[in-house]
Amino acid sequence: MAAGWERAKRAMAARLCVRAPRVRAAAEGEREGEGEGEERGRTVAASPPSRAASRRLSRSGSRSSTRICAICLGGMWSGNGQALFTAECSHKFHFHCISSSVRHGNLVCPICRAVWKELPFQGPLPAADANNGTARVNPLDWPLDDRQQRQQQRMSVARRLSRADSVTRQWQLPVYRSLNGGGVFDDDEQLDLQPENVVQSQDDVDAMVVGSVGITTYTAFPAMEESVAQEEFAILIHLKAPSSPAPATSRRAPVDLVCVLDVSWSMAGTKLALLKRAVGFVIRTLGPSDRLSVVTFSSAARRLFPLKRMTEAGRQRALQKVNSLVADGGTNIADALKKATRVMEDRWERNPVCSIVLLSDGRDTYSVPAPLGGGQTDYSVLVPSSLLPGGAAQHVQVHAFGFGADHDSPAMHSIAEMSGGTFSFIDAAGSIQDAFAQCIGGLLSVVAQELRLSVECDDDGVLLSSLISGGYASHVDGDGRGGFIDVGDLYADEERDFLVTVRVPAARGESALITPSCTYRNTVTMETVSVGGNTATVPRTVDPVSSDMSPEVERELHRLHATEDMAAARAAAERGDFELAISILDERLRALGSRAAALNDDPQCAALVAELAEMQDRVDSRQRYEESGRAYMLAGLSSHSWQRATARGDSTELTSAIHTYQTPFMVDMLQRSQTLQPAEVVMATMSRSSPALVASPSRLAASPPPRRRSVRPTWSFPGRH
Incomplete structure (x- = not known):
């Protein structure tokens, strides 16, 4: 009976469901318990130990704290694959026991109640969340941002691991990460920080990005009459991104990419086979510094594998996972986007460029968008709140691909538009790879991020009337003397045109209208770059002005x-x-x-x-x-x-x-895709095309x-x- 109770006590401390000894009557319990041991085939809750047993347990724990884990009451021995943690108060515990305890908010020693400054846990602590009401605790109170805190915690863990033997170290990391597997995706492969991929000199920078963003202005007419005031005089601001001569090599900004793939029953057969081929092209195109994760969805979504570097071994593992996909179930786009967004948000380390690629051939059968009236529909129910304007993952763009005649194109277009991404339509199954290739050609050539175009009026009386910016957010100052457009990312050699209208008063000589400028982050050096443009001027004349527009x-x-x-x-x-x-x-x-x-x-x-x-x-x-x-x-x-x-x-x-918006790298990637297309795919595409x-x-x-x-x-x- 004693042996059975000992096992029950250990299991209760670990919160496990166990087979406990059956409680008998006082007259025969001791005899039957010793004869039968534990009752087999029946799972019951174990009765609490007696007060005397508790006192014996307490005394035993205080005498043998170096040999008994105070959490699970199990023995502790060095080696044999057991990871041990010695706290700063000198008490020792099983590593997985104390890590689980800390993860649930217990930040003091279970024995002496000393408050710890170094925690045996590298995962994120419980965060303040409106959904569950829990609070994040930061006992270290570091004056650092989240990424620096995570790096400091990882360094602390690495120092502890270096003191352990090799067997313990090999066992400890999988357990470390499995503690977070249920709700946090923090098991991504670490970034490649080898010396050959690090910028060494200014010559390396010049070889990666040629020049800076160029700004050119064009006035609607070459001159204006000096006695005439114009209420809306048009000026075109043209942006041209710098070139990147080697996008397919390591001399570019690496990418974190999440492919969200529809594997519902409607994708069975040829569709799924061509989708696998297209994803295989993406896998082979990414470099060793790029990381890829795949999220598949049908009735529910699942992460096929975490963010993995596309080394030769990484490519092979990714291809094996993708080629094993089968089609079945319904279509749950909302769940897939939530999971993909979590993959991006939970990254410990981040590549400069990140994006989500979503492909679906059907409608979401689990989330119903709400009608707004007037034929409009609110599709925000499909998009995680962190991807919406002002969200934590606002910088993560979703490039959506609607495939076939039955997909929900308004929903896919809205998902892309809300996140700042693009929506593409794929008519024939054989075109999936080409569509992916064009998108990847852009993502692998990002040279500028967080670009903001600013406009300032020069002469007195010149006021900014409007900034026509398309889908990009823009703002005109209340006094009309300036404004800005948030452009975001630019691919190599990509161009943008924005039309500005200004109010120009009557004047003589020459009118200085506006001066454009921009700031952006260089994706190679991660430095902020400021570029000033030339002032747009127009001469004033007494002669009639030609009506020929620029x-x-x-x-x-x-x-x-x-x-x-x-x-x-x-x-x-x-x-x-x-x-x-x-x-x-x-x-x-x-x-x-x-x-x-x-x-x-x-x-x-x-x-x-x-x-x-x-x-x-x-x-x-x-x-x-x-x-x-x-x-x-x-x-x-x-x-x-x-x-x-x-x-x-x-x-x-x-x-x-x-x-006409294709960049040279998009065209190059598209040509590579079409060169690699098998003959049967090309014929299938041509038969569908009109x-x-x-x-x-x-x-x-x-x-x-x-x-x-x-x-x-x-x-x-x-x-x-």
Whole structure:
């Protein structure tokens, strides 16, 4: 009976469910307990020990504290795979016992009640959270940020591990991390900090990033009459990111990437096979300093593996995990995004660039977005709060890929838009790899982060009227003398155009209008860079001014007008008025056609013509619109909103003139993907693709009049007399 009670006491201290000895009557309990030992096949709660036994246990614990763990009451011996922890008060415990105790908020010695300054626990302490009401305790009170605190804790643990024998050390780390496996993803592979990957000199920096962000301004007209005041004079600010000559090597900013993959039953068969091939391309493209994690979801989400460096061994393990995927269950996008966001938030160490890539071919069957009225829907229920504006993970962009005719394109577009990412539409299964390749080509070439464009007015009386920034957040000061646009990340050689309108008073000589500048973080050196632009000036003259607008400003106005018409056509199609949608797009095609002679050689205007014609073809009926038109238009709106390339349709359109936002590295990665595509995938893609409607100036001139005039406000060119 004594042996049975001893095992029960140890199990109770460890909070385990055990087989305890059955309590008998006083007359026969002792005899039957000794004869039968513990009752087999039945699990019951053990009765508490007697007061005398408690006194004996207390005396025994005080005499043998070096041999008995005061938490689990088990013996402690060095070696044999047991990790021991000796506190600063000289009391010794099993490492896993005291770590679990500290994790639950017990910050004092269980024996002498001494308050510890060095904790035997490297995971995050319980945090203040509105959902569960728990509080984070920081007994060390370090005046450091969270990352520095985590590094200090890891160094303290490393010093303790160095004093242990090799067997104990090999056993201790898995237990250390398993304590957090239930709710915290802190088991990522450590970053590669080898000397060959560290910037050694200024020559290395110059070899990684060529130049800095360039700022150029263009005024709408070359001059202004000195006696005339302009209420809205347009100025174009053009940004050009620096080049990065070697994006595929280690001479670039490394990436932390989480791929969120739909493996529901609808992905079974060829879809899943092509998805595995596409993820395999991503795995082989990432370098040894990049880390990848994969989250899969069907009815529930699970992390396939933590963030792993894509070394040769890491690639092989990742490929094995991905190739073992099977399709089954429903679609739970919200749970998958929560898990992917936790992977990003719980990182101990962080690469400079991070992103989430989400692919799904269906609708979320577990989270129902709330209607907002007027045909609008609130999709924030699908997005973790930390990804929303002002959230902790606001810098983590979600690049969403809607696949096939049955995916929820408005939901996927909203998820990407809320996080600052892009939405892409994949029509054919064979185009998944190409769409991923284009996105990865951008992520592997980020040269600037947290870029803010500032605008300051110069001459007295010059006031800032508006900053037309698309999807980027902008602000105009109350006095109208300045403002800014938060641009965020820039890929190598990426360009941005922002239209600024200012109020210009009558003046003589020359008017100094605005001076742009920007600040950003260099992803290679992690230093903040400030760049000043030249002041935009316009001469004042007494002679009449030519009405010919600057081609740079006119091109941007055409793009903005076309984007507005795309949104108006989509709104009409959502109401079921497909005739009006076609009319709106046709009207914009006519406007571009009237300038065909002047803009014939301009690739951006040619791309707008092709894009509008393709949209017009995809909204000619409800069936066509719901199959591909809605997703195609949303991908186009996402592209123009962020001025960044997105996938639309199939691979033939990825290489067409429509994608003027593609960077050289995107094109290079896309060509690599298409070179590696097997013949059967290419044939499957070509069989699904439909020839794009590319409108020419002659076709526009011969096109019939619109079937219905659109009724909406027009926007005249700012600054035109």
